[in-house]
Amino acid sequence: MTWIIVGGSSGLGRALAERFAAAGCELVLLSRDVRDTTPLASHLAIKYAVKVSPVAIDLNCNPLPFAAIDSILEGHLPLKGLLIPAGVNDDSDVVGMGDTTLEYLTRVNYLAPCQLLNHYLPLLEQNSGVIVGFGSVATARGRSRNAAYAAAKSALESYFESLAHHAANSGISCQYYVLGYLDTNLAFAQDLLFPLASVDRIADVVYRRRFSSGRRFLPRPWYILYRAVQFLPWVIFKRLSF
Amino acid sequence: MIDGLVRDTRFTTFDGTLSLATKHQRPDRFSHLESPDSTLHRIPRGGGYSYSASSFGENSLVQEMTCFNRFIDFNSETLTLKLEAGVRLIDLMKWALPRQLHFPVLPGYPLITVGGCVAADVHGKNPYKDGTFSDWVKQLTVFHPQKGYQSCSPEENSTLFAMTCGGYGLTGVITDVTLQLATLPTPWIALSQHRVGSLEEAVRELSSCDADIAYSWHDAAAGSNFGRGIVYVGQWTKNGALPKPMKYHPMTANTRARLPISAWNGLTARVANSAVLLQARYKSKISVKGVMAASFPFATNVYFHKLFGRPGLRETQFLVSEDKMGECSHALQKLVCDTGAPTMMLSLKRFKGVQKSLSMSGTGYLVAIDSYRNARTDLFMHRLDQLILDVGGQPNLSKDSRMPGEVAELSIASFAQFKQGLFAYDAARTMRSELSRRIGLS
Numbered sequence: 001m002t003w004i005i006v007g008g009s010s011g012l013g014r015a016l017a018e019r020f021a022a023a024g025c026e027l028v029l030l031s032r033d034v035r036d037t038t039p040l041a042s043h044l045a046i047k048y049a050v051k052v053s054p055v056a057i058d059l060n061c062n063p064l065p066f067a068a069i070d071s072i073l074e075g076h077l078p079l080k081g082l083l084i085p086a087g088v089n090d091d092s093d094v095v096g097m098g099d100t101t102l103e104y105l106t107r108v109n110y111l112a113p114c115q116l117l118n119h120y121l122p123l124l125e126q127n128s129g130v131i132v133g134f135g136s137v138a139t140a141r142g143r144s145r146n147a148a149y150a151a152a153k154s155a156l157e158s159y160f161e162s163l164a165h166h167a168a169n170s171g172i173s174c175q176y177y178v179l180g181y182l183d184t185n186l187a188f189a190q191d192l193l194f195p196l197a198s199v200d201r202i203a204d205v206v207y208r209r210r211f212s213s214g215r216r217f218l219p220r221p222w223y224i225l226y227r228a229v230q231f232l233p234w235v236i237f238k239r240l241s242f
Numbered sequence: 243m244i245d246g247l248v249r250d251t252r253f254t255t256f257d258g259t260l261s262l263a264t265k266h267q268r269p270d271r272f273s274h275l276e277s278p279d280s281t282l283h284r285i286p287r288g289g290g291y292s293y294s295a296s297s298f299g300e301n302s303l304v305q306e307m308t309c310f311n312r313f314i315d316f317n318s319e320t321l322t323l324k325l326e327a328g329v330r331l332i333d334l335m336k337w338a339l340p341r342q343l344h345f346p347v348l349p350g351y352p353l354i355t356v357g358g359c360v361a362a363d364v365h366g367k368n369p370y371k372d373g374t375f376s377d378w379v380k381q382l383t384v385f386h387p388q389k390g391y392q393s394c395s396p397e398e399n400s401t402l403f404a405m406t407c408g409g410y411g412l413t414g415v416i417t418d419v420t421l422q423l424a425t426l427p428t429p430w431i432a433l434s435q436h437r438v439g440s441l442e443e444a445v446r447e448l449s450s451c452d453a454d455i456a457y458s459w460h461d462a463a464a465g466s467n468f469g470r471g472i473v474y475v476g477q478w479t480k481n482g483a484l485p486k487p488m489k490y491h492p493m494t495a496n497t498r499a500r501l502p503i504s505a506w507n508g509l510t511a512r513v514a515n516s517a518v519l520l521q522a523r524y525k526s527k528i529s530v531k532g533v534m535a536a537s538f539p540f541a542t543n544v545y546f547h548k549l550f551g552r553p554g555l556r557e558t559q560f561l562v563s564e565d566k567m568g569e570c571s572h573a574l575q576k577l578v579c580d581t582g583a584p585t586m587m588l589s590l591k592r593f594k595g596v597q598k599s600l601s602m603s604g605t606g607y608l609v610a611i612d613s614y615r616n617a618r619t620d621l622f623m624h625r626l627d628q629l630i631l632d633v634g635g636q637p638n639l640s641k642d643s644r645m646p647g648e649v650a651e652l653s654i655a656s657f658a659q660f661k662q663g664l665f666a667y668d669a670a671r672t673m674r675s676e677l678s679r680r681i682g683l684s
Contacts, residue, residue, distance in 0.1 A: 010270040010309065036271040039326065043312035047337060185309070188268050189249040 001127075002026040002076035004069075006059070006116060007086030009036035011184035012134065015203035016083055017044060017052070023207060026076050027052045030069065030086075032059075051076070059086055059112035060104055066119055079123050081130035081210065084113045089149040089186070102148050109152035114159050121172075130173045130210055133160045137180050137222050140229040143242065157215075164213065176215045177206065180222035193242075194225075253298040254495040255643045256291050258554025259615070260676065264298055270309035275415065278303055280387035285675040286415040288358030289330065290495055291351055293557050294643040295676030296362065296410045299684075302674045305415055307357055313337065314418060321423045322380055327357025327416040332488075332541075334421075335534060339484060344426040346372040348537040353492055357416040362640040363408030363601030365608070367455040367476070367537065370448075370592035374603045376407030377595065378422045386414035387672055395420075405663055408601025410639065412664055412673045412683060431455060431536040432479035434528045437519065440469040441571040441590065445607060447473045448592045449564075454478055455536060461515035462588035462611055463508065464578050469571070471588075472522045476536055485532025490541040493548070501551035506614040510549075511586045555586075556613045556623055558645075559638035560630045560653075561593055563606040570609065570633040577629060583622040586612045597655050602638040604655075610641070620644075639677060647681040 003020050007013040008029035017027055021044040029037040029052060037054030044052045053072045057065060073079065088108045092101050117131055124131060135157045138150040160176040167174040181187055183196035197219045205218060217223040229237070251266035269275040278284065287297035287306045298304050311328040321343065325334065331345075332352035338344050347366040349359065358364075359375045360382065366372055381395040384406055392414070394403035406413045433455065438444045444458040455476030461467045506514075535542065547555070562570045578585050589610040595603035602608075611626070613619055627649045630637060637645055637653055651657050661683060665671070671684050678684045 014270075033271060033273055039312040039314050042314050046313045046316050185247055185268055185270050185274075188247070189251045189266055 001078060001080035002028060002073070003081040003083060004028045004030065004073070004079065004120065006030045006082070006084045006113065009033065009040060011186075012085040012179070012182060012199045012202060013083075014040060015199035016085060016206060019200070019203040019207045021048045021050045021052065024048065024050060025080075026050055028069070028073055028076055029054045030057045032056065059108040062107065062111075064112060064115055064119075078127045079120065079129060080127055081132065082117065082120050082124060083132045083206070084116065085134045086113065087134065087136070087149075087153070089146055093146050093148050094144065095147050097148065105148040106152045109149055110155045110159075113156055117159075117163065124172050125170050128171045128173075130175070131163065131167075132174075132206060132210070133157075133176045135176060135178045137178060137217075137226050139178070140226045141232075141237065143240075145242075161215075167213065173211055173213050175206075175209065175213060177202075178215065178217045178222070178226070180217070180219055180225075248303070251304070253290070253295070253304065254499070255293055255295050255554075256495045256498065257293040257557060257643050258495065258499045258550065258552060259556065260295050260643050262295075262298065262300055262676070264300060265303045266306065267303060268306040268309060275305065275310075275385060275417075276387075278387070281670070281672070282387070283672060283674045284387070284415075285673055286327075286357065286361070286411045288328065288355030288361070289351075289353045291354050291358070292362060293641045294639055296640060297358075297675060299675040299677070299679060307415065307417075308355065310417060311355075321425070322420050323423055324381070324418055324420040325356060326418050327355060327360070329356045330354065331356070331359070332534070332538070335537070336487075338423060339426065339429055339533065342426045343423045344533060345378065345421060346424055347375045347378055350538060350540040351493075352488075352490070352534070352538040352541050356419050356421070360407055360416055360419055361409060361411045363599070363603065364640070365591070365593070365602075367457055368453065368591070369603075369608070370456070370594045371454065373595050374601060376598075376601065379407060379419055380422055381420040382406055382416055383418045384414040385417050386668065388668070388670075389414070391417065401663065402667070405599050405660060405667065408599035408603075409660070409664075410600060410677055411675065412671075412678055413667060414673060426533070427478040428480050429484050429533050430479050430481035430530055431476045431533055432528055432530050433474055433476040433536055435522055435525075436473045436475070436527070437522055438471050438473055441471075441575070441588070442568065444471055444473050444590050445567055445571070447475075448590060448607070451475050456592060458590045459518070460588040460590070461512075461519065462578060462585040463511040463515055464582045464585065465512060467512070467515065467519075468575055468579055469588075470519060472519070479530060481530050485534065488532065488534040488538065488541060490538075491544065493544050498544075498547050498550075499552045499554065501548060504551040504553045504614050505549040506555075506586055507616070508582075508584070511614065515587065550614060553615045556615060556619055556644070557610065557641045558623065558626055558630075559602065559608060559610040559641040560635035561602050561604050561606050561608050561638075562633050562635045563604070566633045566635075567607045570629070570635070573629050573633065574609070574611075577622070577625055581622060581625065582618065584613045584616050584619050585622070586614055588612075597636060599656060599660050600639055600654060602636055604636060608638075609635075639681070645680075650681045
């Protein structure tokens, strides 16, 4: 059984690849630069003796190169799951940003994940497959920063809720994780208000819950913070700079 | 513009004596590694366990390579393993042991990276038998911002290979390393300990033993006990299945220095050293340890370093030829006892090899001395520099965060050749660290 991991070269994607490979799953790793996923494929093959295939795909590309992915996937069928931990943010992501940045952030964080999901949905339905999406606590409320990122992730979350309705009648499992601070390159060497969660730990939770359904916060305490931010009165919230 | 986030981070040497803030990038993909402007000064960093500031420097971008930690290729016939420079030694050993393989040259701490080991050309528990780390390197890839990726080995591009092994990252960022592994005789080591009354006695024991692990520990506190110590000799032994995984709490330069003051002083040093010698008298003379526990003693025994606290410690390691070792022992004892030096412990290892680049290697005895810091420390270190020059010693640059450039230049045989080669290779000296500035290589 094969799993596709979108954004499998680094961060949470890489941790998921390591965890699923450790459990003996075959993998297809999608990332922009195969120079990153090729050594990862070798690494997983050497450590866990599993078949892993890297595919170059730029999520900012329209249309997405499905033919290239599908030809690699033919050697891996049946497809059991699609994990989409991909995402990107940008320092210039504030209201008034240029169109290029806005389109880029929207495409990589929302449109491309939805297009991938739509494309592989029929194949996954044949095998009672699994689709896992990943969002962010940045979607709690619109802030001065991460404007397009948070909007795109909110849209993705909504799309996954629609997918959950579809999944209820189709036999597939659908999960959506709202992630707090993770120990990835986005947060390294920063003095943050809250501790960073290990991506290996998150990947382990995702693996263990791979056949369940629903929306969940990881790490769990972020749910409380998320709700607290949502209920903050505007007069206070507008003064916060985060 | 630099892809991949860049932070301002304060770095501290593992000995806690030098600290500065500079730009910090932790690339986790090749495009991030390549993205800084090619003329920007930079220096690669591994686990950050060097006692000297070889992995950071003022106005130099630190490229931390810990995310480049993948195994790339394994040849089961030649037992060669190609891996990325950020792989930690413990991960290498965790992979190798169940496959009946091991890597013989392991420094004392498990979170040191393979790239760091190459850059400092580190040694293990028996450099007389196993040589230094670079003796087990078959091939390297070095990324230099203006020259791109360069493959090198003892046969191909050999000058770059020789300058990179023990070159402290000054030739570029090591991205991958091919290592020669060895067959694991058994996963257990029988470690025996013998008390000795002096450094000379330890030298005699070390010179006559043909062991897999051989080193000594000595009381170096000023006083009549100076030189009393224990010789540790280890041999592979059979003891059943694989040992249990080693449990340890990771220690960094920051966590080592949590104690605000140093607990080590003249009194506590003498008490602790006496306790070590006393337990050696009553404890079983032979203990059987897993290969990880025997190879990484500082992983489970962190208190020695932590008790130096925020003031930190000074360590000096130098290699002395066999014929000068007697003279060195006497001079060292005189220096410590006459001046009441703040020395704590001393260690000896027998060495065999060929000195190259800035690495410490050759034939003779390694002398390692740890001192706590007080008003007399700097004067002692200054006199120790003179002693090293007098006995023709060769210092280990990765262990001393303050050795003056003139001492390094006079005591490292290939220093002038390395310097000439480095400036010919990269006249702009793109790769820079605090160490390179101190010893005149920036």
